Amino acid sequence: MDIGVYCLNVGQASCAAVIDPLPAGEEDQFQASLIDVGVDGERLADWLESVGVQRIPLIAITHNDDDHVFGLQQLVWRFRRRIGRVLFVIDRDPTGHPPIPFYTDVQHWVARGSIAATGRLERPYQFRPGLGHRLIQEPDASYRLYCAFPTMQQAEAVVHGTPVIGRTAARVNPNATSGVLRLTRTVNPRRTRVLFGGDLDYRGWQWMVQDGLDLKTDVLVAPHHGAPWGATPRFGPSELADATNPSLVLFSVGTRQPFAASGRHPNPDVVREFRSRSATVLCTQITHRCHDAPETIAGRSVIAPPSLTQPHDLSPSGSACAGTVLVTLRESGHIAVARVNEHQAAVNQLQNAGNHPICRP
Numbered sequence: 537m538d539i540g541v542y543c544l545n546v547g548q549a550s551c552a553a554v555i556d557p558l559p560a561g562e563e564d565q566f567q568a569s570l571i572d573v574g575v576d577g578e579r580l581a582d583w584l585e586s587v588g589v590q591r592i593p594l595i596a597i598t599h600n601d602d603d604h605v606f607g608l609q610q611l612v613w614r615f616r617r618r619i620g621r622v623l624f625v626i627d628r629d630p631t632g633h634p635p636i637p638f639y640t641d642v643q644h645w646v647a648r649g650s651i652a653a654t655g656r657l658e659r660p661y662q663f664r665p666g667l668g669h670r671l672i673q674e675p676d677a678s679y680r681l682y683c684a685f686p687t688m689q690q691a692e693a694v695v696h697g698t699p700v701i702g703r704t705a706a707r708v709n710p711n712a713t714s715g716v717l718r719l720t721r722t723v724n725p726r727r728t729r730v731l732f733g734g735d736l737d738y739r740g741w742q743w744m745v746q747d748g749l750d751l752k753t754d755v756l757v758a759p760h761h762g763a764p765w766g767a768t769p770r771f772g773p774s775e776l777a778d779a780t781n782p783s784l785v786l787f788s789v790g791t792r793q794p795f796a797a798s799g800r801h802p803n804p805d806v807v808r809e810f811r812s813r814s815a816t817v818l819c820t821q822i823t824h825r826c827h828d829a830p831e832t833i834a835g836r837s838v839i840a841p842p843s844l845t846q847p848h849d850l851s852p853s854g855s856a857c858a859g860t861v862l863v864t865l866r867e868s869g870h871i872a873v874a875r876v877n878e879h880q881a882a883v884n885q886l887q888n889a890g891n892h893p894i895c896r897p
Contacts, residue, residue, distance in 0.1 A: 537678045537867050541719070541730050543757055544583070545820040545860040546574035548790030548801070549603040552732055552757055554719065556678045558590060569594040569672060569681060570611075571717055571732045571757075575603060577610025590618065594672050594681070596657055597624035598715035598734030600636045608638050616650040623657040623671065623683075626691055627710040657715045658688045667726065668718060668749075679865075680725055684751075685716040685736065685744055711737045711765055716744070718753070721865065728752065729865055731780060733759030737766030738776065745771070745779050754871055755863055756782040756810075761789050762802025777809040784863065784873060785810045787819040791830050791855045807894050817895040818879065822857040826893040827886060830855040839875070839882040857883075 539556040551574035558565045568589045574580060584592075592615050597605055605624075612619060622642055630639040645651045659669030659682075668682035691713045714734035721729060731753035737760065744751060759765075764773050787802040804825065807817055822830045822838055830836075837856045862874040887896045 539679055539865050541755070541863040541865060543786040543788060543820060543861040543863070544574065544580075545856055545858075546576070546580075546788065547821065548761070548793035549574040549606075550598075550734070550761075550788050551580065551604075551607075553584070553589075554677075554679065554681070554730075555587065555589065559675055559677075564588050565590050567591040567593055567677070569596070569677065571596050572598055572604040572734070573607045573611055575606040577607030577612075577614065580607055581611055581614035584615075591615075591620075592618060593620040593676055595619065595622045596671060596681070596683070596715065596717060597622070598657070598717065598732065598736075599710060600624065600627055601634075601710065601735065602637070604735070605637060609641060612645055612650055616645075619651040620676075621653045621655060621671075622651050623655050625657050625686070625713055625715050626695065627713045628695060656688065657683050658686050658691050658713075659683045660688060667720070667728075671717070674722060678722070680720045680722070682718045682720070683715055684718050684731075684749060685740060686713045690740075690743070709737065709766075711735045711760065712740055714740070714759070716740070716759075721869075723867075723869065726750075728754070729871070730755040730757070730863070731782070732757045735760045735765075738764065738768065738771050739766045741776055741779065742768075742771040745775070751779045753780050753782050755784045755786065756780050756815075757786045757788065758802065758806070760801075762787040762806045763800045764803050764806055773803070773806045773809040776806075777813050777815075781813060782810070782815050784871070785815045785817050786861050786863075787817070789819050789821055789823055791821045791823060802894065804894055811895065811897070816873070816876065816880075818858040818861050818873075818876070819895070820856070820858060820861065822855045823894070826857065826883075826895075827891045838886065839878055 542553045544551045550572040552571040554569045558567050566588045630636040642654045668684035671681045673680040714736040717732040718728045719730040789801050858879050864872040883893050886893050
């Protein structure tokens with residue numbers, strides 16, 4: 537059974553959808569597991585309904601900053617009683633500054649039946665970590681989704697500034713405990729097809745490597761919009777590229793955001809390391825690292841999306857680059873990326889016109 541993994545064009549925010557047919561469902565009736573929900577729940581709900589999604593078995597919140605969670609309340613209202621579990625990381629004092637914005641609301645959602653259940657995303661402690669904590673699997677879905685990071689102890693260590701075994705205390709920084717999710721298929725359940733990086737900083741990635749987790753993946757949704765947050769001389773973009781070794785890297789970025797001009801989202805060094813390992817790089821929107829005046833590009837898009845993909849564009853503003861990226865995981869094991877050749881040709885034209893797209897040498 538084929539499934540679609542969408543890295544949605546939600547601007548400077550994060551939202552991915554894994555869509556497969558409803559178990560024993562009607563033709564063209566689908567369900568979607570969501571990894572983060574971006575900032576606009578109404579637009580997200582509109583899009584889900586437009587592609588035939590009837591049910592959301594899982595919402596996994598990797599990180600409790602607004603660009604990952606702000607749309608949650610609107611989405612729950614639109615899909616009330618059609619949502620399974622909402623899982624999230626306890627990465628800060630729920631009522632502190634900043635708080636976990638939906639911490640109290642989610643309890644009411646369960647009590648009212650708007651969602652079936654809630655709980656923690658983090659995996660239980662394991663001395664010899666494997667794939668991670670299983671979140672969804674057959675028969676509820678045609679794939680398996682795991683939380684590879686953090687453990688509950690690692691999250692508590694960051695929230696309270698205390699050490700875990702063999703490591704000094706991490707500084708209190710929610711990015712240090714962002715969830716990392718891995719998607720596998722039944723035919724080869726130990727092979728990671730997609731790795732969702734959340735906002736995890738480089739110290740967390742180093743922890744996973746030191747713990748012996750196999751992070752090799754076919755597709756990487758790059759952590760923290762491609763920013764090298766927390767990189768050190770011992771572990772930085774080069775080590776992350778080696779550890780994951782993807783064939784496709786997706787950066788969820790917005791055109792009109794303060795980090796684009798500074799080169800942090802995505803960072804040129806991060807893009808360069810993945811490109812040097814022959815990975816195909818796609819951004820959801822164009823940044824000022826790619827064109828001096830993105831707003832002047834005809835149609836406000838590097839390529840005009842054909843009618844087939846028009847409903848998948850969720851961008852509230854700004855200029856799309858690849859736009860929403862659709863990765864199809866075929867039942868045969870093959871991976872197909874929609875419009876990738878057209879996109880690459882369009883970016884090459886930008887370069888030929890004297891611009892400096894970040895994904896080109």
